[in-house]
Amino acid sequence: MISFKKVTKYYGNSKALQDINLEINHGEFISLVGLSGAGKSTLMKLLTREEDIDDGQILIDNIDISNIKKKDLPYLRRKIGMVFQDIKLLPKRTAFENVAFAMEVSGYTMDKIVVEVPKILELVGLIHKKNNFPHEMSGGEKQRIAIARSLSHRPVLLLADEPTGNLDEVNANEVIELLLKINKLGTTVVLATHAADIVNKIKKRVITIEGGKITF
Ligand code: ADP
Numbered sequence: 419m420i421s422f423k424k425v426t427k428y429y430g431n432s433k434a435l436q437d438i439n440l441e442i443n444h445g446e447f448i449s450l451v452g453l454s455g456a457g458k459s460t461l462m463k464l465l466t467r468e469e470d471i472d473d474g475q476i477l478i479d480n481i482d483i484s485n486i487k488k489k490d491l492p493y494l495r496r497k498i499g500m501v502f503q504d505i506k507l508l509p510k511r512t513a514f515e516n517v518a519f520a521m522e523v524s525g526y527t528m529d530k531i532v533v534e535v536p537k538i539l540e541l542v543g544l545i546h547k548k549n550n551f552p553h554e555m556s557g558g559e560k561q562r563i564a565i566a567r568s569l570s571h572r573p574v575l576l577l578a579d580e581p582t583g584n585l586d587e588v589n590a591n592e593v594i595e596l597l598l599k600i601n602k603l604g605t606t607v608v609l610a611t612h613a614a615d616i617v618n619k620i621k622k623r624v625i626t627i628e629g630g631k632i633t634f
Contacts, residue, residue, distance in 0.1 A: 423475045426472055434457050449624045497573055
């Protein structure tokens with residue numbers, strides 16, 4: 419599904435990623451581990467083409483995204499969902515409205531939105547919080563709403579960049595369990611984390627990045 423071929427990314431003169439070769443199959447769950455500054459976020463930003471690929475190629479479903487045209491970026495991004503450490507829900511909107519708003523922006527009709535949002539909230543186990551505002555939810559619940567939002571356009575690939583970074587162990591476990599469930603339902607998941615304990619529990623393929631290189 420995803421193929422990195424000798425991918426290098428520079429920020430100024432320094433290499434944030436160097437000669438990355440990596441194959442990720444459809445339906446895989448990959449944990450990307452490495453210290454802060456290792457290059458995990460940069461790798462994800464290349465997949466969404468938030469950043470340019472300076473050298474090498476990245477293929478997604480055999481499409482080379484290295485030279486993708488600006489007009490084709492929405493097609494690429496429609497395939498991908500993203501969640502971050504920093505959970506940016508709309509504070510004055512309910513859980514339901516947060517997911518609905520993302521769908522509205524993606525161009526879904528109201529008819530579709532009212533049918534789909536409850537299904538997605540059910541999937542993340544928070545249908546009972548649909549009328550709650552972010553300040554009425556725990557950190558883990560907020561992150562699960564953010565995950566629901568990221569799934570609203572039905573991506574085939576979910577990129578989770580330190581999604582448990584601000585959570586305590588209980589909440590972090592809930593988020594990881596949810597990512598595993600989403601993966602089981604068929605979505606490819608790439609999880610970036612510096613937390614080795616989390617990765618050890620997941621028992622899926624692990625890629626280690628150090629100083630912009632894959633070490634094993
Ligand atoms: P990680 O996600 O593993 O913490 P990053 O991918 O954020 O690592 O960073 C990799 C390297 O690239 C670091 O040395 C970081 O300082 C540098 N870097 C990241 N983003 C930028 C940027 N926008 N401009 C300059 N340097 C950056």
